[in-house]
Amino acid sequence: MPDYKQFPLADTAEGLTEAEILNWRVQPGDRVEVNQIVVEVETAKAAVELPIPWAGVVTELHVEPGQTVEVGTPILTVDTDPDGAGAPPQGSNGSAPAKEAPAEQQAAEEEMKPLVGYGSKTVVAKRRPRKVAQAADTAAVETPRTAVSDPLLTENVSNEPLTTPGKEYVPLAKPPVRKLAKDLGVDLRTVTGSAEGGVITREDVERAAGGAAAPAPAAAPAEPGARERRVPIKGVRKATAQAMVNSAFTAPHVTEFLTIDVTPMMELRERLKRDRAFAGVKLTPLAFAAKAVCLAVRRTPDVNAVWDDEAGEIVYKDYVHLGIAAATPRGLVVPKVRDADRMSLVELAAALDELTATAREGKTPPADMLNGTFTITNVGVFGVDTGTPIINPGESAILAVGAIRDMPWVVDGELAVRKVMQLSLSFDHRVVDGQQGSEFLADVGAILADPAVAITY
Known part of the structure; x- marks a missing residue:
């Protein structure tokens, strides 16, 4: 059976x-x-x-x-x-x-079984409605019009005839035409559409009304919205929008900026790329920034804490689950590098490379996007110098890393061309005071400006 x-x-x-x-x-x-x-x-x-x-x-x-x-x-x-x-x-x-x-x-x-919705209750599946074939010998049925797939024409978006036994005939007309007919008191069921497939046009409605409609302004498009696209808000975009609104209107944001000379960091990067320990590893400025953040957190743990409004507590995290904002075809996602503070530079570089590649393919496991403690957004890859990033929900700070540019810089009293980067830090002022945020940002900048400083942390 x-x-x-x-x-x-x-x-x-x-x-x-x-x-x-x-x-x-x-x-x-x-x-x-x-x-x-x-x-x-x-x-x-x-x-x-x-x-x-x-x-x-x-x-x-x-x-x-x-x-x-x-x-x-x-x-x-x-x-x-x-x-x-x-x-x-x-x-x-x-x-x-x-x-x-x-x-x-x-x-x-x-x-x-751990998955919510699995086995929690007995649910009888609802089968999709079957298409009803039109009876050829039903005299009461009007000759079927050609089915149209445009959802703007009618609510009937299936491929079945618009007139079937037991169903009322639905005229084919777009919303602006329907509104015009309503305003003029024209019953669309009495109008014969002149467009392809029997679609009723504005002119058809005006003729049926005896020319009572006022002519449309010459400069207005024939069909409002003809040069527009509407995309449903769902999935990653919907979740990101809600999270950003909640964060922006819950946590009092403060953003600070710092411009630094990263020439020593870029020189170190070139040396390390020739080191066999980094063979096959994509060593990017983002990896240096990630390492600098993990080191600076030790001196300012407040940026790695979170405000628990329900419990009335500030929760300090003794670990760094580092979120990396990644642009993907489905929208913005923030996968995490778990225990990033325990990783060496080469381990961080490898983890970041794998993380971003997986995110762009849309294959990041859901568990890898939960429970972050601090986020970095790399706007420099888009050629942008800086910004005012919004804190990721459940965290208290986010660092934006800007583009590295050749710029004039004063070195030992002399003007020189140097590799310059801008950083911006947004933090939750309920958790992080201005002094703490400034000290953290200065520490990150000091490490990137002179990587040798890292041995003092």
Whole structure:
């Protein structure tokens, strides 16, 4: 007897409530194995591949790619006993009597249990509405118009005829035309559209109203919004926007700036690139900045603390989980280098290289974007000198690293051309006072201006 199981959208340990289905890796009729990847979803943090904890045959996909669904919603049904006979009992949710699962399947289910929305409640999957074929011999049905895929024309965005048994005919017209018809008192159901596919135009409505409509201004476009694009706010963009608004209007931001001569750092970088310990390692100015931050935190631990409003406490972190703001095709993400303060320069450089490459591919594990203590944003890679960065939620400071430029600089009383960089530090004034923020920024600048200073920290 078939044993139907429903696979719900799980929360990938992030505390999120929804995700967008990016693409399916299986189709109805496909056989799947335990822990096989069946779907890729995009959460507010990253793209995540979800494995299925059962083996069997996929019977139905409940969600189309591009749809956003809530955690716990069934997205796939699988028959875990495809070689059985008979149908599931009537009135049930499609599940056959329980039987002992193989050890591998039990292990997979145990692995899935921590995911919110998995196994927490019995959910009956809602099948997608089936397309109803139009009866050719139904005299009451109007001759079907050509289906149009433009969602601006009508709320009916499926490929089925706009007039089906039991459904009211929906005229094809864009929102501005519908508004015009409403203003002029014209019933669109009585108007014959002159555009391709039977679409009703402004001129059709005006003719039906007897020319009562006032002519549109000559300078106005024929269709408002014709040269605009609208993109739904979701995924990484939605989460980033909410986090930045919450941070900007919760933590009192203070931003300070420092311009430094990093010529000694760049000279050291060239020497280290020839060192065999750094062979195959991409040594960037960002790696030096990351190391400088980890060292400077030792002298000013306040920038690595966080304000806990609910508990009425300031929480000091004796570790540095360093966030690196990374621009990706899906938006801004901030993956973390765990325990960055315990790493050498060569280890930091390698970790940063791997982290940024993984982030750009959208493959950063969700767990790697949680629980940061301090963030660096490298605006210099875009040729920008400085900025006023917004603190990442759950932290108290963020450092912006600007572009390195050849600029005139006074050295020992003489004007010279040097490698110059600007730094900017934003900090939460509830946790970090002006003196502490200034001392931290000065320490970071001193290390980058003269890396030998690092041995004194």
